[in-house]
Amino acid sequence: MAGSVAAGLSSRRLWAAPAKGGYVLVATTDRERILAAANRYLDEKPVTVTASRSDRSPGGPHDFYSEGDYWWPDPKNPGGPYIRRDGFSNPANFNAHREAMIRLSLIVPALTAAWLLTRQKKYSNHAARHLQAWFADRETRMNPNLQYAQAIFGVNNGRGIGIIDTLQLVEVARAATLLESGSTLRAGGEIRRWFSDYLEWMRTSKNGQEERDADNNHGTCWVLQAGEFARFAGNTEVMQWCRDRFRGTLVPHQIAPDGSLPLELARTKPYSYSLFDMDVLCGLAQSISTPQDDLWSFSTPDGRGLKKMMEFMVPFIDDKTKWPYPHDVEHWEDFPARNPALLFSGLAYDKPDYISVWKRLNADPTVPEVIRNFPIRQPLLWVS
Numbered sequence: 443m444a445g446s447v448a449a450g451l452s453s454r455r456l457w458a459a460p461a462k463g464g465y466v467l468v469a470t471t472d473r474e475r476i477l478a479a480a481n482r483y484l485d486e487k488p489v490t491v492t493a494s495r496s497d498r499s500p501g502g503p504h505d506f507y508s509e510g511d512y513w514w515p516d517p518k519n520p521g522g523p524y525i526r527r528d529g530f531s532n533p534a535n536f537n538a539h540r541e542a543m544i545r546l547s548l549i550v551p552a553l554t555a556a557w558l559l560t561r562q563k564k565y566s567n568h569a570a571r572h573l574q575a576w577f578a579d580r581e582t583r584m585n586p587n588l589q590y591a592q593a594i595f596g597v598n599n600g601r602g603i604g605i606i607d608t609l610q611l612v613e614v615a616r617a618a619t620l621l622e623s624g625s626t627l628r629a630g631g632e633i634r635r636w637f638s639d640y641l642e643w644m645r646t647s648k649n650g651q652e653e654r655d656a657d658n659n660h661g662t663c664w665v666l667q668a669g670e671f672a673r674f675a676g677n678t679e680v681m682q683w684c685r686d687r688f689r690g691t692l693v694p695h696q697i698a699p700d701g702s703l704p705l706e707l708a709r710t711k712p713y714s715y716s717l718f719d720m721d722v723l724c725g726l727a728q729s730i731s732t733p734q735d736d737l738w739s740f741s742t743p744d745g746r747g748l749k750k751m752m753e754f755m756v757p758f759i760d761d762k763t764k765w766p767y768p769h770d771v772e773h774w775e776d777f778p779a780r781n782p783a784l785l786f787s788g789l790a791y792d793k794p795d796y797i798s799v800w801k802r803l804n805a806d807p808t809v810p811e812v813i814r815n816f817p818i819r820q821p822l823l824w825v826s
Contacts, residue, residue: 468825490575540610548813577629602652
């Protein structure tokens with residue numbers, strides 16, 4: 443990394459597992475796609491939660507609102523509470539705020555990656571413009587909570603499970619850390635304060651604590667968010683809590699001794715959910731590992747750990763026809779995409795074959811279901 447960025451990372455240092463040329467590898471592999479995306483995004487204006495509102499939202503114009511994916515009208519009780527159809531997304535549910543946040547999560551990391559490659563301020567300045575609109579400007583900012591996320595019509599106004607929606611902000615926070623460290627982020631203090639306030643809400647609210655204690659990928663996503671938001675906010679205590687949670691809860695409860703992810707295999711989309719949880723677990727290790735506390739090397743006495751998980755998963759990514767479990771009820775044909783877990787674990791464990799599989803997969807999926815389950819899209823930010 444160039445000196446201007448590296449010198450500014452002392453308080454919120456980004457550390458990756460031994461990269462073995464990881465930055466050069468990703469910069470070389472991704473340069474064309476990064477610059478192509480960033481140049482498109484230079485023409486995109488910020489769109490925040492204030493741009494749209496659902497009549498069903500109990501919140502105000504600055505409150506994020508979404509509705510549970512798998513909840514549908516009850517044919518036996520029209521107008522009554524919705525009922526659940528696991529794995530089948532209801533296209534009539536309000537989704538505009540999630541789409542706006544996903545849009546932000548595509549734009550800011552790509553612009554930041556382009557700035558890392560070129561040091562051209564047109565990229566960092568435009569990324570900063572989007573960040574300021576979402577997290578600092580009084581007229582357009584989002585309130586730092588998810589009180590009304592993944593609501594269910596006729597049942598509740600929001601759930602802890604909805605906190606998974608801000609998984610899309612993990613790479614945004616990563617980008618903001620790099621931009622601020624490079625002294626290119628306007629309103630950096632206000633933006634950092636937003637993430638600090640949101641992290642506190644995640645930790646203290648009823649919804650936040652319910653999601654923190656979830657057993658499956660929702661619990662993993664909470665920890666990845668908390669760890670990365672804590673880094674940007676400079677909260678080393680929370681980062682350490684996340685490392686302890688990884689070792690004491692996530693790995694023992696989610697990874698089986700054979701490396702499989704039983705809680706995800708039990709779902710109606712076992713393949714994509716396994717890929718998703720794999721990416722989040724590896725993203726967590728890439729996010730908060732330190733030279734003294736390397737989560738990549740952790741395993742339980744009976745062998746559960748990221749290394750075993752990747753040994754289990756990689757053959758089914760390399761050749762999906764080998765998958766011995768039921769097919770997903772939706773989007774079976776759309777996965778896998780270019781899972782960052784392949785790159786991160788390939789670097790951590792010196793596995794060139796993992797990186798070869800990563801290179802040949804689609805880095806820019808266009809199916810919305812894949813995009814929203816693929817929150818780490820600019821690995822250059824994670825090996826810097």
